[in-house]
Amino acid sequence: MGIDTWTSAYAAVQTALTAMEATLSLRPHYLSSSSSSSSSSSSSSSSSSSSSSSSSSSSCSAVMANGNGDTDNVATFALIRPPGHHATTNLCGGYCYLNNVVICTAHYLSSSPPPSSPTQQQEQQEQQEQQEQQQQPSQRKCIIIDIDFHHGNGVEEILHRQSPATTPNAGSTPDKGSIPWPHRCKYISLHAHPDYPYYTTHHPSPLPKSTTLSAYLSTLSSRLESLESWCASSTGPDSTGGANTTTGGADTTGPLVLVSLGLDTLSSDPVGGFAGFRTRADYIRVGEMVGAFVRRTRGRGCFLLEGGYVVEKLGECVEGVLRGFMAGVNGGEREG
Numbered sequence: 001m002g003i004d005t006w007t008s009a010y011a012a013v014q015t016a017l018t019a020m021e022a023t024l025s026l027r028p029h030y031l032s033s034s035s036s037s038s039s040s041s042s043s044s045s046s047s048s049s050s051s052s053s054s055s056s057s058s059s060c061s062a063v064m065a066n067g068n069g070d071t072d073n074v075a076t077f078a079l080i081r082p083p084g085h086h087a088t089t090n091l092c093g094g095y096c097y098l099n100n101v102v103i104c105t106a107h108y109l110s111s112s113p114p115p116s117s118p119t120q121q122q123e124q125q126e127q128q129e130q131q132e133q134q135q136q137p138s139q140r141k142c143i144i145i146d147i148d149f150h151h152g153n154g155v156e157e158i159l160h161r162q163s164p165a166t167t168p169n170a171g172s173t174p175d176k177g178s179i180p181w182p183h184r185c186k187y188i189s190l191h192a193h194p195d196y197p198y199y200t201t202h203h204p205s206p207l208p209k210s211t212t213l214s215a216y217l218s219t220l221s222s223r224l225e226s227l228e229s230w231c232a233s234s235t236g237p238d239s240t241g242g243a244n245t246t247t248g249g250a251d252t253t254g255p256l257v258l259v260s261l262g263l264d265t266l267s268s269d270p271v272g273g274f275a276g277f278r279t280r281a282d283y284i285r286v287g288e289m290v291g292a293f294v295r296r297t298r299g300r301g302c303f304l305l306e307g308g309y310v311v312e313k314l315g316e317c318v319e320g321v322l323r324g325f326m327a328g329v330n331g332g333e334r335e336g
Protein backbone atom coordinates (compact mmCIF):
# COMPACT_ATOMS: atom_id res chain seq x y z
CA MET A 1 0.00 0.00 0.00
CA GLY A 2 1.54 3.27 -1.12
CA ILE A 3 1.85 6.48 0.81
CA ASP A 4 -0.51 8.16 -1.66
CA THR A 5 -3.25 5.74 -0.68
CA TRP A 6 -2.98 6.67 2.96
CA THR A 7 -2.68 10.33 2.11
CA SER A 8 -5.91 10.12 0.16
CA ALA A 9 -7.66 8.17 2.91
CA TYR A 10 -6.56 10.74 5.47
CA ALA A 11 -7.68 13.60 3.22
CA ALA A 12 -11.06 11.93 2.77
CA VAL A 13 -11.56 11.78 6.54
CA GLN A 14 -10.53 15.39 6.96
CA THR A 15 -12.93 16.45 4.22
CA ALA A 16 -15.74 14.41 5.75
CA LEU A 17 -15.11 16.06 9.12
CA THR A 18 -15.08 19.47 7.46
CA ALA A 19 -18.47 18.77 5.89
CA MET A 20 -19.83 17.40 9.17
CA GLU A 21 -18.70 20.46 11.12
CA ALA A 22 -20.28 22.71 8.49
CA THR A 23 -23.51 20.75 8.89
CA LEU A 24 -23.79 21.87 12.51
CA SER A 25 -24.12 25.49 11.44
CA LEU A 26 -26.91 24.84 8.93
CA ARG A 27 -30.14 26.66 9.56
CA PRO A 28 -32.90 24.95 7.59
CA HIS A 29 -36.26 26.69 7.88
CA TYR A 30 -37.73 24.27 10.42
CA LEU A 31 -34.90 25.11 12.84
CA SER A 32 -34.66 28.81 12.08
CA SER A 33 -38.27 29.35 13.08
CA SER A 34 -37.51 28.46 16.69
CA SER A 35 -34.44 30.66 16.99
CA SER A 36 -33.69 34.31 16.36
CA SER A 37 -35.69 35.86 13.57
CA SER A 38 -32.72 37.77 12.23
CA SER A 39 -31.13 36.36 9.13
CA SER A 40 -27.54 36.55 8.15
CA SER A 41 -26.42 36.27 4.60
CA SER A 42 -25.00 33.04 3.39
CA SER A 43 -24.00 31.49 0.14
CA SER A 44 -26.61 31.39 -2.61
CA SER A 45 -25.80 27.95 -3.89
CA SER A 46 -23.17 25.25 -3.77
CA SER A 47 -20.42 27.33 -2.27
CA SER A 48 -17.29 25.36 -1.64
CA SER A 49 -16.16 25.15 1.93
CA SER A 50 -12.62 24.68 3.09
CA SER A 51 -10.92 21.36 2.74
CA SER A 52 -7.67 20.12 4.13
CA SER A 53 -7.16 17.74 1.25
CA SER A 54 -3.68 17.19 0.03
CA SER A 55 -2.76 17.65 -3.59
CA SER A 56 -2.96 13.91 -4.16
CA SER A 57 -6.65 13.71 -3.31
CA SER A 58 -9.70 14.89 -5.19
CA SER A 59 -11.80 15.11 -2.03
CA CYS A 60 -13.76 18.29 -1.40
CA SER A 61 -16.90 19.37 0.40
CA ALA A 62 -19.74 21.76 -0.32
CA VAL A 63 -22.67 23.41 1.41
CA MET A 64 -25.93 23.30 -0.52
CA ALA A 65 -28.60 25.95 -0.43
CA ASN A 66 -32.22 25.19 -1.12
CA GLY A 67 -33.81 25.91 -4.44
CA ASN A 68 -36.43 28.38 -3.27
CA GLY A 69 -34.34 31.48 -3.58
CA ASP A 70 -33.81 32.11 0.12
CA THR A 71 -30.59 31.65 1.99
CA ASP A 72 -31.22 28.72 4.30
CA ASN A 73 -28.63 26.03 3.71
CA VAL A 74 -30.00 22.54 3.96
CA ALA A 75 -27.19 20.00 3.74
CA THR A 76 -23.52 19.38 3.18
CA PHE A 77 -21.88 16.94 0.79
CA ALA A 78 -18.40 15.50 1.02
CA LEU A 79 -17.08 14.40 -2.36
CA ILE A 80 -14.53 11.92 -1.10
CA ARG A 81 -12.57 8.91 -2.22
CA PRO A 82 -11.63 6.41 -1.03
CA PRO A 83 -14.94 5.36 0.55
CA GLY A 84 -15.05 4.14 4.13
CA HIS A 85 -17.99 2.01 5.21
CA HIS A 86 -16.27 -1.38 4.76
CA ALA A 87 -13.29 -0.46 6.95
CA THR A 88 -13.50 -2.21 10.31
CA THR A 89 -11.45 -1.70 13.44
CA ASN A 90 -8.64 -3.88 12.14
CA LEU A 91 -9.41 -4.63 8.49
CA CYS A 92 -9.27 -2.64 5.27
CA GLY A 93 -11.47 -3.91 2.47
CA GLY A 94 -13.78 -3.00 -0.38
CA TYR A 95 -11.57 -0.02 -1.34
CA CYS A 96 -12.00 1.32 2.23
CA TYR A 97 -9.18 2.21 4.62
CA LEU A 98 -10.60 4.58 7.23
CA ASN A 99 -14.26 4.56 8.14
CA ASN A 100 -15.20 8.13 7.29
CA VAL A 101 -18.78 8.02 8.53
CA VAL A 102 -17.98 6.38 11.86
CA ILE A 103 -15.14 8.82 12.52
CA CYS A 104 -17.58 11.68 11.93
CA THR A 105 -20.15 10.02 14.18
CA ALA A 106 -17.73 9.47 17.03
CA HIS A 107 -16.41 12.99 16.74
CA TYR A 108 -19.87 14.52 16.79
CA LEU A 109 -21.20 12.45 19.67
CA SER A 110 -18.17 12.71 21.92
CA SER A 111 -16.54 16.09 21.27
CA SER A 112 -17.28 19.49 22.70
CA PRO A 113 -18.97 22.16 20.58
CA PRO A 114 -16.48 24.03 18.38
CA PRO A 115 -15.25 27.39 19.65
CA SER A 116 -16.66 30.47 18.01
CA SER A 117 -14.65 32.22 15.33
CA PRO A 118 -14.70 36.03 15.49
CA THR A 119 -13.88 36.23 11.80
CA GLN A 120 -16.78 34.16 10.47
CA GLN A 121 -20.33 35.45 10.54
CA GLN A 122 -20.45 36.35 14.21
CA GLU A 123 -24.20 36.48 14.37
CA GLN A 124 -24.62 33.00 12.95
CA GLN A 125 -21.97 31.67 15.29
CA GLU A 126 -23.82 33.02 18.28
CA GLN A 127 -27.02 31.33 17.18
CA GLN A 128 -25.15 28.10 16.65
CA GLU A 129 -23.59 28.32 20.09
CA GLN A 130 -26.99 28.81 21.65
CA GLN A 131 -28.26 25.68 19.96
CA GLU A 132 -25.17 23.68 20.79
CA GLN A 133 -25.33 24.73 24.42
CA GLN A 134 -28.85 23.37 24.55
CA GLN A 135 -27.67 20.14 23.03
CA GLN A 136 -24.44 19.10 24.70
CA PRO A 137 -22.51 16.12 23.33
CA SER A 138 -24.04 13.75 25.86
CA GLN A 139 -27.50 14.63 24.53
CA ARG A 140 -26.72 14.40 20.85
CA LYS A 141 -27.96 11.73 18.51
CA CYS A 142 -26.78 10.55 15.16
CA ILE A 143 -28.36 8.43 12.46
CA ILE A 144 -26.37 6.77 9.71
CA ILE A 145 -28.40 6.00 6.60
CA ASP A 146 -26.36 3.71 4.39
CA ILE A 147 -27.74 3.60 0.86
CA ASP A 148 -24.72 2.06 -0.81
CA PHE A 149 -25.40 -1.18 -2.70
CA HIS A 150 -23.15 -3.04 -0.27
CA HIS A 151 -23.50 -3.60 3.43
CA GLY A 152 -21.49 -1.24 5.60
CA ASN A 153 -19.98 -4.08 7.58
CA GLY A 154 -17.28 -1.80 8.94
CA VAL A 155 -19.81 0.61 10.39
CA GLU A 156 -21.70 -2.16 12.07
CA GLU A 157 -18.55 -3.84 13.38
CA ILE A 158 -17.13 -0.68 14.91
CA LEU A 159 -20.40 0.37 16.51
CA HIS A 160 -20.78 -3.11 17.99
CA ARG A 161 -17.17 -3.30 19.15
CA GLN A 162 -17.31 0.16 20.70
CA SER A 163 -20.45 -0.69 22.61
CA PRO A 164 -19.78 -0.64 26.37
CA ALA A 165 -21.75 -3.86 26.61
CA THR A 166 -19.03 -5.45 24.51
CA THR A 167 -15.94 -3.61 25.74
CA PRO A 168 -16.58 -1.71 28.97
CA ASN A 169 -13.57 0.57 28.62
CA ALA A 170 -13.90 1.31 24.93
CA GLY A 171 -14.52 4.74 23.52
CA SER A 172 -14.36 8.07 25.21
CA THR A 173 -15.25 8.49 28.85
CA PRO A 174 -18.86 9.64 29.01
CA ASP A 175 -20.19 12.21 31.38
CA LYS A 176 -21.65 10.72 34.52
CA GLY A 177 -25.16 9.55 33.78
CA SER A 178 -24.91 10.03 30.02
CA ILE A 179 -25.25 7.41 27.35
CA PRO A 180 -21.99 6.41 25.60
CA TRP A 181 -21.79 7.58 22.03
CA PRO A 182 -22.33 4.25 20.24
CA HIS A 183 -25.70 3.95 21.97
CA ARG A 184 -26.70 7.37 20.72
CA CYS A 185 -26.26 6.27 17.12
CA LYS A 186 -28.69 4.32 14.97
CA TYR A 187 -27.57 2.65 11.78
CA ILE A 188 -29.74 1.48 8.91
CA SER A 189 -28.44 -0.13 5.75
CA LEU A 190 -30.29 -0.99 2.56
CA HIS A 191 -27.88 -3.39 0.98
CA ALA A 192 -27.94 -6.31 -1.40
CA HIS A 193 -27.48 -9.93 -0.55
CA PRO A 194 -25.81 -12.15 -1.49
CA ASP A 195 -22.95 -9.88 -2.45
CA TYR A 196 -19.77 -8.42 -1.01
CA PRO A 197 -18.88 -8.41 1.89
CA TYR A 198 -20.94 -11.58 2.50
CA TYR A 199 -21.28 -10.58 6.12
CA THR A 200 -23.90 -12.04 8.42
CA THR A 201 -25.56 -8.79 9.32
CA HIS A 202 -27.59 -8.17 12.40
CA HIS A 203 -29.87 -5.99 10.34
CA PRO A 204 -33.04 -7.35 8.81
CA SER A 205 -33.92 -8.22 5.27
CA PRO A 206 -31.13 -7.57 2.81
CA LEU A 207 -32.50 -6.83 -0.64
CA PRO A 208 -32.13 -8.98 -3.77
CA LYS A 209 -30.49 -7.47 -6.83
CA SER A 210 -33.86 -7.70 -8.58
CA THR A 211 -35.32 -5.10 -6.20
CA THR A 212 -37.53 -2.57 -7.95
CA LEU A 213 -37.49 1.11 -7.12
CA SER A 214 -40.90 0.95 -5.46
CA ALA A 215 -39.82 -1.97 -3.28
CA TYR A 216 -36.62 -0.15 -2.35
CA LEU A 217 -38.51 3.02 -1.43
CA SER A 218 -41.01 1.03 0.59
CA THR A 219 -38.21 -0.57 2.59
CA LEU A 220 -36.44 2.74 3.08
CA SER A 221 -39.66 4.39 4.21
CA SER A 222 -40.43 1.74 6.81
CA ARG A 223 -36.90 1.81 8.24
CA LEU A 224 -36.89 5.58 8.49
CA GLU A 225 -40.31 5.51 10.10
CA SER A 226 -39.04 3.09 12.72
CA LEU A 227 -36.50 5.70 13.84
CA GLU A 228 -38.85 8.62 14.32
CA SER A 229 -39.95 7.84 17.87
CA TRP A 230 -36.32 7.48 18.89
CA CYS A 231 -35.54 10.84 17.31
CA ALA A 232 -38.36 12.46 19.23
CA SER A 233 -37.26 11.10 22.60
CA SER A 234 -34.57 12.44 24.88
CA THR A 235 -31.53 10.26 25.34
CA GLY A 236 -31.79 7.66 28.03
CA PRO A 237 -31.03 3.97 28.46
CA ASP A 238 -33.50 1.36 27.34
CA SER A 239 -33.64 -2.33 27.92
CA THR A 240 -32.21 -3.13 24.50
CA GLY A 241 -29.04 -1.18 25.06
CA GLY A 242 -30.08 1.66 22.83
CA ALA A 243 -31.03 5.21 23.68
CA ASN A 244 -34.78 5.09 23.40
CA THR A 245 -36.42 6.29 26.58
CA THR A 246 -37.99 9.65 27.10
CA THR A 247 -36.38 11.24 30.13
CA GLY A 248 -37.82 14.70 29.91
CA GLY A 249 -36.51 17.88 28.39
CA ALA A 250 -36.96 19.04 24.82
CA ASP A 251 -34.17 19.24 22.31
CA THR A 252 -34.53 22.08 19.86
CA THR A 253 -32.74 20.19 17.16
CA GLY A 254 -33.02 16.62 15.97
CA PRO A 255 -30.32 14.18 15.02
CA LEU A 256 -27.33 14.64 12.80
CA VAL A 257 -28.18 12.48 9.80
CA LEU A 258 -25.11 11.16 8.04
CA VAL A 259 -25.89 9.56 4.70
CA SER A 260 -23.43 7.01 3.34
CA LEU A 261 -24.21 7.76 -0.27
CA GLY A 262 -23.28 4.92 -2.60
CA LEU A 263 -24.23 5.20 -6.26
CA ASP A 264 -23.31 1.61 -7.05
CA THR A 265 -27.02 0.94 -6.73
CA LEU A 266 -27.23 2.01 -10.39
CA SER A 267 -28.32 -1.03 -12.39
CA SER A 268 -25.36 -0.79 -14.76
CA ASP A 269 -22.75 -0.55 -12.01
CA PRO A 270 -19.96 -3.10 -12.58
CA VAL A 271 -19.79 -4.16 -8.92
CA GLY A 272 -23.39 -3.62 -7.83
CA GLY A 273 -26.69 -2.60 -9.31
CA PHE A 274 -30.30 -2.93 -8.19
CA ALA A 275 -32.68 -3.54 -11.07
CA GLY A 276 -34.82 -0.55 -10.08
CA PHE A 277 -32.15 2.15 -10.34
CA ARG A 278 -31.78 3.30 -13.94
CA THR A 279 -32.01 7.08 -14.16
CA ARG A 280 -31.35 10.31 -12.29
CA ALA A 281 -35.06 10.52 -11.54
CA ASP A 282 -34.80 7.34 -9.45
CA TYR A 283 -32.21 8.99 -7.25
CA ILE A 284 -34.35 12.07 -6.86
CA ARG A 285 -37.01 9.85 -5.29
CA VAL A 286 -34.52 8.49 -2.75
CA GLY A 287 -33.27 11.97 -1.92
CA GLU A 288 -36.80 13.25 -1.41
CA MET A 289 -37.56 10.53 1.09
CA VAL A 290 -34.40 11.16 3.09
CA GLY A 291 -34.98 14.91 3.01
CA ALA A 292 -38.53 14.56 4.25
CA PHE A 293 -37.27 12.38 7.10
CA VAL A 294 -34.68 14.97 8.10
CA ARG A 295 -37.36 17.68 8.05
CA ARG A 296 -39.78 15.65 10.15
CA THR A 297 -37.12 14.88 12.73
CA ARG A 298 -35.80 18.46 12.77
CA GLY A 299 -32.37 17.13 11.92
CA ARG A 300 -29.50 18.18 9.73
CA GLY A 301 -28.16 16.25 6.78
CA CYS A 302 -24.61 15.47 5.71
CA PHE A 303 -23.81 13.27 2.71
CA LEU A 304 -20.57 11.32 2.45
CA LEU A 305 -19.74 9.62 -0.83
CA GLU A 306 -19.22 5.87 -0.67
CA GLY A 307 -19.27 3.61 -3.76
CA GLY A 308 -20.36 4.17 -7.34
CA TYR A 309 -18.31 3.09 -10.33
CA VAL A 310 -20.10 4.14 -13.49
CA VAL A 311 -17.96 7.24 -13.58
CA GLU A 312 -19.77 8.96 -16.44
CA LYS A 313 -23.08 8.66 -14.55
CA LEU A 314 -21.82 9.45 -11.07
CA GLY A 315 -22.36 13.19 -11.26
CA GLU A 316 -25.96 13.07 -12.36
CA CYS A 317 -26.82 10.41 -9.79
CA VAL A 318 -25.31 12.47 -6.97
CA GLU A 319 -27.05 15.58 -8.24
CA GLY A 320 -30.34 13.70 -8.35
CA VAL A 321 -30.09 12.58 -4.74
CA LEU A 322 -29.12 16.04 -3.52
CA ARG A 323 -31.81 17.79 -5.53
CA GLY A 324 -34.39 15.37 -4.23
CA PHE A 325 -33.13 15.90 -0.70
CA MET A 326 -33.56 19.65 -0.99
CA ALA A 327 -37.13 19.16 -2.21
CA GLY A 328 -37.85 16.78 0.67
CA VAL A 329 -36.41 19.11 3.27
CA ASN A 330 -38.59 21.88 1.93
CA GLY A 331 -41.75 19.79 2.02
CA GLY A 332 -41.77 18.91 -1.65
CA GLU A 333 -41.80 15.14 -1.26
CA ARG A 334 -43.90 13.43 -3.89
CA GLU A 335 -46.20 10.57 -3.13
CA GLY A 336 -45.23 6.98 -3.82
Ligand SMILES: [Zn+2]
Pocket (backbone or CB within 6 Å): 148, 149, 150, 262, 264, 272, 306, 307, 308
Ligand atom coordinates in the same frame (compact mmCIF):
# COMPACT_ATOMS: atom_id res chain seq x y z
ZN1 LIG B 1 -20.65 -0.25 -2.53
